[in-house]
Amino acid sequence: MKLISLAEVRDKIKNLVQEANFVLQEDVQTALETMEKLEESPAGLEVFRQLKENALIAREEKLGICQDTGLAVFLVEMGEEIQFKKDDGLSSLREAINEGTRQGYAEGYLRKSVVEDPIRRKNTSDNTPAFIHWEVVPGDVFKVTFIAKGGGAENMSAIRMFAPAAGLEGIEDFVVETVDKAGSNPCPPIIVGVGIGGNFEYVAWLAKKALLRRPLGSHHPDPFYAEMERRLLERINKLGIGPQGMGGRVTALAVHVEVFPCHIASMPAAVNIECHAHRVLSFEL
Ligand code: SF4
Structure with a gap:
């Protein structure tokens, strides 16, 4: 059995949500560059130029790529041979993921985009709850994938x-x-x-x-x-x-x-x- 610390999961999530919001990943940058070559409209080409400049500023200044920093959506692939160590006051994996999301969005000054009720619409003020999808897989794999999903x-x-x-x-x-x-x-x-x-x-x-x-x-x-x-x-x-x-x-x-x-x-x-x-x-x- 592999033992994973919940505090480590929380800290990883805290950094993950910030990095994803600040740094446009290489595959997206490459796709923008590749598709820009196909664009012919002057307005379209200007948009590509602005998107690349925006990504550069976000990375260098540690600012959100977009003001809508999204719902925090996770895919958690969890091996059957994993146990979690309850530490630093954390009692469950769900709590560790939510706490990491809360701390990451606060530390990165990322917009809080979740309302606690779909009709009455009071903001939860910390971008939780996270939207977590669980998949149990064989072995001792523990992989977390995050997407900041704009409205x-x-x-x-x-x-x-x-x-x-x-x-x-x-x-x-x-x-x-x-x-x-x-x-x-x-x-x-x-x-x-x-x-x-x-x-x-x-x-x-x-x-x-x-x-x-x-x-x-x-x-x-x-x-x-x-x-x-x-x-x-x-x-x-x-x-x-x-x-x-x-x-x-x-x-x-x-x-x-x-x-x-x-x-x-x-x-x-x-x-x-x-x-x-x-x-x-x-x-x-
Ligand atoms: S859809 Fe939302 S998150 Fe995406 S770029 Fe537009 S405003 Fe930003």
Whole structure:
């Protein structure tokens, strides 16, 4: 059994949420540089220039890449051979993750974006609770992946329960239609997470996982879905929305697809839209 200190988890989370918000990761920077070469509209090119300058200032001055520092969403992959040491007053892994989030958002002067009730809307003032997805895996792996998920892009996401007869074409049309309807709202150039399969609740998580699991620039390991990703990216970039909705050839930097088995009568699909401020970072202990 591997023993992991909850205080160490808290401290790692505290640093993780800050670094993700201050430093645009290499895969996102590379994707911006690659896609900038395809842009032809002067306004679109100016947006790319500003995004790169913004990322530089954020990194150097330790400022949020965006004022919307997002909900703190975590994927925790936890081996069956792990135990946690309750230390420094922490009694559970959930508490350690929430405490790390609280301390990281406070220390980094990152905006607190969580309300404790969806209707009455009082801010919790510390960006908790964190949104934690747990996956139990074999062995002694302990990996935490964080995404700071801004509200503007999340609001433009969609889910639809298709009958299998809709086929691949039905799903691809739904993805393109969702991006088209979103227009400039999710701060393009965007990243499109697509979930297919599972059931109603699971497909939404698949779409989010599509944003977390793989770095930008990679493709689905199954050539069938890799081809679907390429086709969707091409269709989306023909919509002409362009960087920040200014018009142009680059509306999306990437499309990532995740799939799962499903019921014989269903074909669920979900689209989780992510903005250019793609703040994903992980650590392992
Ligand atoms: S959608 Fe993204 S870039 Fe736009 S305001 Fe929200 S977090 Fe910032």
